[in-house]
Amino acid sequence: MASKYWEDFSVGDAVTTQSITITEAHLVNWAGLTMDFYPLHMDEEYAKKTIFGGRVAHGPLSFAMSIGLVYMTGFYGDSILAWLGVENMKIPAPVRIGDSIRVIARVSEKRETRHADRGVMKFSWDVRNQRDETVMSLDYVLMMYRRPVAVPGSA
C-alpha cells in the first residue's frame, strides 16, 4: 500500500472506481450483518406495493459499498487515521437488485487541525448506476495523517 499523506492531496484530485453489480445476496448478507430487515429491502410482497414497485437496496448498503469501492482504488494509500462522518447526503434514485454502481470521488476541501500531525480532508462523492444516473451524493470526511516533518539536526 502506497505511503500517502494529507499533503499529497489537492482540491480537485479525483478518482473513478470500478463498478459492481448489487445482487440479492448483497441485500441478504447486509440485513444479516446489520440486523436491518425492513421489508422494503427483504420482502418482495411488501415492496411491490410501495412506490418503488419492488425490493430496493438499503441506502446505507450503497453508502458502505461506495466506501469500499473508493478504498480499492488505492487513492487513499494508507493516509487514513479516522472517519469523521458524512454530510449533505442525497439519495435521488433507488438502487435496485441488478443495478451496477460506481463512485466518482473528488477532493473538495482540505483543512489543518490544531494537531500538526493530522489534517482534515473532505471528498465529494457522486455514486452513479449503469445508466449514469446519480443514486447517491454526499461529502465524506476523513482525518488523515500529515507527513512527518524532518527536524534539522536529527538523523
Add this chain to the structure above:
Amino acid sequence: MASKYWEDFSVGDAVTTQSITITEAHLVNWAGLTMDFYPLHMDEEYAKKTIFGGRVAHGPLSFAMSIGLVYMTGFYGDSILAWLGVENMKIPAPVRIGDSIRVIARVSEKRETRHADRGVMKFSWDVRNQRDETVMSLDYVLMMYRRPVAVPGSA
C-alpha cells in the same frame, strides 16, 4: 409489524435497543461485503502500531448495526418511506472487538413536507458501549408516511 405513521411520533419519544457484542466475524463479514479492507480494521500487525493499539471496528459498521438495533425494537413500525441521510456524526471513541454496543434513539425534530402524504423525522442517536461511554452520536433523518386523511363522504 405495527402500522405506524409520522403522526405517531412526538419530539422526545425515545427507545433503548438491546445490546450486541461486536466480534471479529462482524469485521470480516463487513469488509467482505463492503470491500473496505483498510488495515486498521483487518490487519492486527498494522493496527497495533497505530494510536489504537489494535484492530478497531469500521465506523460505518457501528453505524449500520445501530440502524438494525433500532429497527428491531419495532419503534418505527412500518412508517419508513426512505432514508434521508445522517448529520452531525461524532465518533468520540473506537469500538473494539469484544465491545458491546446499544443505541438510545430519541425523536429530536419533526417537519412537514410539501407532500401531504410524507413527513420528515429526525432522530438523535447516542451509541454506547458496555462501559456506558458514547462511541458514536449522530442525527438520523427519515422520510415517513403520514396517516391517510379520511375524505368526508368517501367510504
Add this chain to the structure above:
Amino acid sequence: MASKYWEDFSVGDAVTTQSITITEAHLVNWAGLTMDFYPLHMDEEYAKKTIFGGRVAHGPLSFAMSIGLVYMTGFYGDSILAWLGVENMKIPAPVRIGDSIRVIARVSEKRETRHADRGVMKFSWDVRNQRDETVMSLDYVLMMYRRPVAVPGSA
C-alpha cells in the same frame, strides 16, 4: 428490550410477524453454515427431476427463520431462559426460492415447573407463504423466567 415474564403471557395471546422473501442466498448461506448440501436444496439439475420440480428451501431453514421472525416482533421480550424443543411439526407444502413467509404465533399452553423461578410456555406456530398457504406448523416450547416474588419486609 422489554422486561417480560412467564406471567405476562396468556393462552390465546398471538402475534403475526413481518414477512421475508426466501432467496437463493439464504439456501447457499444455510448450507454453508449447517453443512447440509443435500442436492434437493443445492443442485437445480437434481431437484428438477424430483416431485418438487426444482430446488426447495431446507425445512430447518424455514423453521429457523421463523424463530427469528417471532423474536424480532419483541413478543418474547427478554423472557426466554432456554429452548425446550419442537413438537407436532408438519410441512404441508414446500418453500421455494422467491416465496415470502411469515409466522402467526399463538400461546397454546402454559405450565408451572417444580422451580418457582421458571415456567414452561408452548406456542403454536403457523408459517404461511404469500398465497396464505400453511407451509409449516409446529408447537414451539420454551422455558421462561417467572417474575421474581417480592418478599415482605425486604427492600
Add this chain to the structure above:
Amino acid sequence: MASKYWEDFSVGDAVTTQSITITEAHLVNWAGLTMDFYPLHMDEEYAKKTIFGGRVAHGPLSFAMSIGLVYMTGFYGDSILAWLGVENMKIPAPVRIGDSIRVIARVSEKRETRHADRGVMKFSWDVRNQRDETVMSLDYVLMMYRRPVAVPGSA
C-alpha cells in the same frame, strides 16, 4: 452420491460423524441468517449475568449443524424425500463457543406408508461435545424413497 433406499436401512444401523468446533463466527452467521439475535447468544454482557455465565450457541444452531454432520457421512445416500420433523428433543447442557460437537445417529424405527414408493425412517440422535457429554438428543424423522419394484415381464 450412493443410491440408497428405505430398504437399505435396518434398525440399529448407526454412524458417528466427524466433529466440528463451534465458533463465534457460527453464532454471528446464524443470527444474521435466521434473525435470532437473542442476547443470550449475541451479547456477552447480558449472557454473563445469566445462569450460563456467557454466550451459548443457539439450540437450533446445534440442531441444524447436526443435520449437516450426519449428511456429510454419506449415511443417507440420496434416499431422502422430505423432512417430517423432530421429536423428543432434550438439551441437557449448553454448547459454548469453542466446544466441538459430533453426532451418533442410529436407526430406531422404520415404517411403511400407504404409498408403495415411500417409507418413514426414525433416527435417534445423540449429540456430544469434546468431553463426551450429551448436549442434545432427539428423534429425527424422514420420509425416504423405497426401492422401485421390478415389474415381471418389463425390461
Add this chain to the structure above:
Amino acid sequence: MASKYWEDFSVGDAVTTQSITITEAHLVNWAGLTMDFYPLHMDEEYAKKTIFGGRVAHGPLSFAMSIGLVYMTGFYGDSILAWLGVENMKIPAPVRIGDSIRVIARVSEKRETRHADRGVMKFSWDVRNQRDETVMSLDYVLMMYRRPVAVPGSA
C-alpha cells in the same frame, strides 16, 4: 470419518461427487472472502462486453468448491496430512451463474517419500457441468498418512 491411509488407495480408484449449482451468492461470498472483485465476476455491465457475454465464476472458486465436493464423498477418509499443490490445470470452458458442477476424481499416481509415515498421492480431477462438458481439469497432489507399522514384540 473412516480411518484411511495412503496404502488404501490404488491407481485407478475413482469417485464421482454430487453436483452443486453455482449461484450469484457463491460469487458474492467468494469475492468478499478472497478480496477478488475483478469486474468479470462482479460487474454485469463490464462482463457483458467481454467475450464471455456476462459474469462468470472465478476459476479458483470452481477449484475450491471441487475440493469440497471431493471431500464430502468421504473418499479421503482422514488420510490427509497436507496439500502439496495443483498441476496441469486447464480451464476449457467458463462456469456461469446457474451452472451445476461435479467432479470425477481418480488416483493417478502414488509415491513413497523418505519419511516412512507419509506418502504422496496424485489425483486427476475432471470437473464437469450439467451438459457433461469439462470446465476444469487438473492434478491435485496430497501428502497422506501411511499406515503405522506394527513393531514385532510391542504391545
Add this chain to the structure above:
Amino acid sequence: MASKYWEDFSVGDAVTTQSITITEAHLVNWAGLTMDFYPLHMDEEYAKKTIFGGRVAHGPLSFAMSIGLVYMTGFYGDSILAWLGVENMKIPAPVRIGDSIRVIARVSEKRETRHADRGVMKFSWDVRNQRDETVMSLDYVLMMYRRPVAVPGSA
C-alpha cells in the same frame, strides 16, 4: 480501474500487497462456501493431536486470499482475460488463526500467443506471514489482453 495491457508489464516488475489477518471467521466462511470441512481446519480437538498442534488455515484459502490481495493493489488494472493455472506451489509453513499474510508478486515471464490480441504473463508469488516467513510460493499464470494495434488509415 486503470487501462492496462500485456505490453505494460516487464519481467521484474513487482508489487507488495497490504497484509491481512487470517481469522477463525475466514476458516468458517471458507469451509461453508467450498464445502471443505476437513477436521484439521474445523475441529480443534482433532487438530491439536496432529503435528500442527491446532487448527490451520486451508491451503487453498491462503492461495485465494493472495489472489485478492494482489488484485486490490491495482497492479493488474483491467488486463486480465482468464486464469491459466498455478505452477510450482510450495507450502513450507502453515498459516494459523491470527497470522497476517501479504504477497510479493513479481513478473517472471511473458510470452506471446498465436492470437495477436492476447499474451501470457507468469507471476512469481511469495506469500509471507508477520514474521517474514514464506508460507506459500507459486507461479500464477494469466492470459492478458494485448494493446489494440492502430491500423494505418483507420479512424
